[in-house]
Amino acid sequence: MRYAETGFNLEIDLSRGNIERVASDPMETELYLGGLGTNAKIMWDRVPPEVEAFSPDNLLIFAAGLLCGTPAPGCNRTIVTTISPQTKLLAFSMMGGFWAPELKYAGYDKIILSGKSPDLVYLWINNDTVELRDASHLQGKGAIETEKLIQQELNEPKAQVLSIGLAGENKVYFASIEQGRSSASRGGIGAVMGDKGVKAIAVRGTGDINIAQAEEFLGMCNEVLEYIKVRDAKPIPGVMPILAGLGSPQEMKTHDEKWHTESFMWGNSRHRRKGFWTEEVEKEWTETLENARKRLISCYNCPMKCGATISIEGLPTYMMKCFSKLTYTMAAMSNLDFGLKIAQRATEYGVDAFSTPQVMAFALELYENDILSDEDMKGMPESNDEKFFWLLDRIVRREGIGDALANGTYWAAKEIGKGAEDYAHNNIKKHEQMPLKLSMLNPIYFLMYCTGEKINITQIEGQFPQMPFPTREEREEFVKDWHQVPDEKFKQYFLDWELRGENSFPYYPTVQMCCDIVDWQEKMHYIDDALGMCAGLSSFPLKPPYHIHNFPKLISWGAGIEMDEAKLSKAAKRYRTLVRAINISRGMRRKDDKPPANHWKKRFPELEKELLDTYYKFKGWNRESIPTKESLQDLGLDYVSDDFQNRGIYSDSNDTLPDETSENNGKNKVEEVKNEG
Amino acid sequence: MKGKKRKIKTINIDVDKCVGCMACEVICSAFHSSPKYSSNNPARSRIRVIRDPIADIYVPVYAGEYAVAECAGRDKYIIDGKEYDECAFCRASCPSRDLFKEPDSGLPLKCDMCESDPAQEIPLCVKWCLNEALIYEEREEEIEEEVKQEDLEIGLEALANKYGLNNIKDVIERLSESKKG
Numbered sequence: 095m096r097y098a099e100t101g102f103n104l105e106i107d108l109s110r111g112n113i114e115r116v117a118s119d120p121m122e123t124e125l126y127l128g129g130l131g132t133n134a135k136i137m138w139d140r141v142p143p144e145v146e147a148f149s150p151d152n153l154l155i156f157a158a159g160l161l162c163g164t165p166a167p168g169c170n171r172t173i174v175t176t177i178s179p180q181t182k183l184l185a186f187s188m189m190g191g192f193w194a195p196e197l198k199y200a201g202y203d204k205i206i207l208s209g210k211s212p213d214l215v216y217l218w219i220n221n222d223t224v225e226l227r228d229a230s231h232l233q234g235k236g237a238i239e240t241e242k243l244i245q246q247e248l249n250e251p252k253a254q255v256l257s258i259g260l261a262g263e264n265k266v267y268f269a270s271i272e273q274g275r276s277s278a279s280r281g282g283i284g285a286v287m288g289d290k291g292v293k294a295i296a297v298r299g300t301g302d303i304n305i306a307q308a309e310e311f312l313g314m315c316n317e318v319l320e321y322i323k324v325r326d327a328k329p330i331p332g333v334m335p336i337l338a339g340l341g342s343p344q345e346m347k348t349h350d351e352k353w354h355t356e357s358f359m360w361g362n363s364r365h366r367r368k369g370f371w372t373e374e375v376e377k378e379w380t381e382t383l384e385n386a387r388k389r390l391i392s393c394y395n396c397p398m399k400c401g402a403t404i405s406i407e408g409l410p411t412y413m414m415k416c417f418s419k420l421t422y423t424m425a426a427m428s429n430l431d432f433g434l435k436i437a438q439r440a441t442e443y444g445v446d447a448f449s450t451p452q453v454m455a456f457a458l459e460l461y462e463n464d465i466l467s468d469e470d471m472k473g474m475p476e477s478n479d480e481k482f483f484w485l486l487d488r489i490v491r492r493e494g495i496g497d498a499l500a501n502g503t504y505w506a507a508k509e510i511g512k513g514a515e516d517y518a519h520n521n522i523k524k525h526e527q528m529p530l531k532l533s534m535l536n537p538i539y540f541l542m543y544c545t546g547e548k549i550n551i552t553q554i555e556g557q558f559p560q561m562p563f564p565t566r567e568e569r570e571e572f573v574k575d576w577h578q579v580p581d582e583k584f585k586q587y588f589l590d591w592e593l594r595g596e597n598s599f600p601y602y603p604t605v606q607m608c609c610d611i612v613d614w615q616e617k618m619h620y621i622d623d624a625l626g627m628c629a630g631l632s633s634f635p636l637k638p639p640y641h642i643h644n645f646p647k648l649i650s651w652g653a654g655i656e657m658d659e660a661k662l663s664k665a666a667k668r669y670r671t672l673v674r675a676i677n678i679s680r681g682m683r684r685k686d687d688k689p690p691a692n693h694w695k696k697r698f699p700e701l702e703k704e705l706l707d708t709y710y711k712f713k714g715w716n717r718e719s720i721p722t723k724e725s726l727q728d729l730g731l732d733y734v735s736d737d738f739q740n741r742g743i744y745s746d747s748n749d750t751l752p753d754e755t756s757e758n759n760g761k762n763k764v765e766e767v768k769n770e771g
Numbered sequence: 772m773k774g775k776k777r778k779i780k781t782i783n784i785d786v787d788k789c790v791g792c793m794a795c796e797v798i799c800s801a802f803h804s805s806p807k808y809s810s811n812n813p814a815r816s817r818i819r820v821i822r823d824p825i826a827d828i829y830v831p832v833y834a835g836e837y838a839v840a841e842c843a844g845r846d847k848y849i850i851d852g853k854e855y856d857e858c859a860f861c862r863a864s865c866p867s868r869d870l871f872k873e874p875d876s877g878l879p880l881k882c883d884m885c886e887s888d889p890a891q892e893i894p895l896c897v898k899w900c901l902n903e904a905l906i907y908e909e910r911e912e913e914i915e916e917e918v919k920q921e922d923l924e925i926g927l928e929a930l931a932n933k934y935g936l937n938n939i940k941d942v943i944e945r946l947s948e949s950k951k952g
């Protein structure tokens with residue numbers, strides 16, 4: 095018997111309309127766990143580097159994490175994996191909500207889509223009955239609208255539906271996949287779904303998921319719930335309120351937005367607005383949110399409530415979470431009322447709430463600087479807020495200038511030319527980043543920005559405080575109940591870390607300490623992405639309920655795979671390395687591992703070089719960031735090193751991507767703040 | 772049997788506090804699997820959350836008695852501007868819906884307040900509802916005790932309704948014959 099996982103994947107060839115239920119190899123689960131881990135293995139095996147995002151040979155994989163469907167609280171992630179049209183690298187965005195457990199109950203761990211459907215279809219999985227159904231009547235419909243329509247036509251209110259909106263259908267490079275309160279947004283995976291001609295996937299499952307060691311497993315689930323209660327009652331003092339507790343950043347709960355509005359950048363990640371958060375603004379925004387927010391809501395089997403139902407008079411209801419609350423508002427230099435309204439339309443269109451606002455602000459900057467002409471912007475309304483609605487409509491329809499913009503700032507700038515590249519200044523690996531511009535180099539964040547392959551800072555940071563605490567007493571207090579550390583040395587790193595003086599940025603934490611810290615932070619995210627665990631209860635917050643010491647037991651008891659910390663760390667390293675290997679085979683190299691040039695004002699080239707050199711070595715990569723033969727063999731990834739050998743990747747490791755990859759230097763006309771995102 | 776004291780166990784539901792997480796369904800189905808917690812499947816849970824997020828409807832409902840036939844007329848309720856189907860509040864395992872039936876056999880399910888030996892401190896769905904939408908209450912009351920219909924009987928009655936009493940009798944006879952051999 096298979097435990098925690100079902101042992102079956104659905105293989106769907108969209109070109110031929112062929113559907114197969116295929117048993118998976120339990121050995122692969124041992125080595126790569128599940129979720130992202132086994133997705134990466136499939137991508138390596140079946141999608142060679144020549145295959146582009148919009149090729150029928152690209153796969154689009156929807157995986158429920160290894161422990162999804164078990165009673166482990168907060169374990170509900172769907173990990174979507176494909177090749178990104180924007181970065182041309184591996185995209186592995188994930189989403190919460192309710193879809194992944196339902197897939198498990200229907201009897202599958204993954205859905206693997208290949209080929210392209212000639213006509214728009216949706217997939218309906220009802221336990222053993224799986225069919226592709228005509229979706230022509232859903233063409234152009236909003237993502238949430240689609241979900242409702244499908245539930246109605248199937249007469250299955252309990253079916254969980256993920257879908258794309260118009261943006262995905264039109265292959266917008268930052269199109270998302272939406273599912274109720276959640277979305278998988280980064281890397282343009284919605285565009286790949288649209289390219290494959292799949293509007294939605296509806297799932298209903300009423301089967302069992304087995305647990306290997308039932309009493310023990312349940313005991314740990316109870317411990318986790320108990321800990322959540324304790325931790326909830328004890329927010330971490332001295333850090334931003336949204337970082338003090340558990341869960342994703344509690345944006346739907348919080349009214350106090352001083353930190354975001356005064357520390358993050360507005361417009362096209364340009365302007366810092368110190369003193370913005372006045373009493374008046376607070377009053378207005380509080381009222382806006384109170385009126386619009388109907389209820390705080392959670393994901394499957396999780397006591398936190400990171401999302402909210404938003405209902406604005408005259409507009410259809412939608413659901414929201416995290417920082418999407420402010421991204422549109424800040425890009426448009428507007429207010430929260432505008433932000434909530436445009437997010438409604440954006441959610442139905444199905445677009446990423448990080449990239450989209452930036453792309454629009456970028457377009458307006460180009461216009462203000464005469465790079466885009468009146469002709470390009472013909473028909474644009476006068477009012478500032480209306481301009482953004484107008485741009486959003488153009489982009490998702492790929493009309494006029496919207497066609498170029500729909501490819502994101504990097505590709506749009508190349509197409510527009512005339513110096514537009516300088517305005518696409520906030521990218522890493524062609525992907526729009528959090529709007530932050532800071533002063534002093536933060537060596538920990540430097541490594542994370544450079545090497546994080548999800549290319550999104552929130553998907554690698556966590557566990558370790560972002561900033562030192564001012565006094566030794568506070569630090570001593572903090573480390574007292576910090577049992578999540580993989581090693582006692584991390585406590586010492588933190589205890590000795592000061593705001594000023596010798597033990598402060600950029601030379602403290604030392605290079606070696608930074609390697610340890612970043613490796614720990616990243617490892618926890620990779621484990622979450624294989625298990626399907628929400629980062630909000632694990633890798634993201636300080637002192638989370640799940641950590642490196644209890645995960646091995648959870649896996650042993652849940653999935654029946656013998657596990658300890660060393661074995662788990664090695665498995666995570668294995669598929670993490672495989673992710674890098676896939677990207678290396680696609681041309682990614684050291685030159686691509688860098689933050690936006692203007693992210694920090696005070697830079698230290700020698701230190702940065704040392705940081706990267708040391709970290710690469712620590713990870714088992716060579717100077718060019720290519721995993722070495724020895725490290726690959728140690729992980730049992732000989733097939734990767736053989737392939738690298740055959741392709742000559744080791745010998746000419748200075749080659750570049752076919753297209754020009756140097757990120758522009760941006761204009762440094764930004765001010766700086768202290769905390770990272 | 773008059774005048775006997777009995778502990779009345781109730782679970783109060785505050786629909787405003789429900790966040791729609793379905794943790795109650797998870798733990799109920801895990802608890803009732805056999806051996807305990809060895810599998811999980813919300814479709815087997817004796818509490819189900821009627822959920823329509825866009826309409827902001829969240830109603831946790833406990834499985835009650837088995838109903839032979841569905842109700843004749845069904846009404847709509849409008850509460851706080853939200854439109855609820857009457858069935859949303861109904862606890863019956865009834866032919867009109869797949870709620871509160873074992874997914875494979877179709878046998879009706881009923882909340883048993885997590886009866887077990889040793890007894891649970893509080894019902895598990897309540898324990899797992901950290902948002903306090905489910906609150907457990909115990910009180911003593913003088914009641915006239917009824918004979919409690921056992922699970923087996925409820926199950927058999929359902930089967931009889933589905934397949935006809937005579938068919939069931941035949942099957943039981945055949946089964947006992949084959950066991951003898």
Ligand code: SF4
Nearest residue numbers: 393396398400628630
């Ligand atoms: S912590 Fe928040 S985002 Fe994570 S599973 Fe729970 S409700 Fe969802």
Ligand code: SF4
Nearest residue numbers: 789790792793795900
């Ligand atoms: S556990 Fe509580 S909050 Fe969650 S769905 Fe059940 S009743 Fe609602």
Ligand code: SF4
Nearest residue numbers: 799882884885894896
């Ligand atoms: S009280 Fe026990 S049996 Fe009844 S619904 Fe809750 S968990 Fe299930």
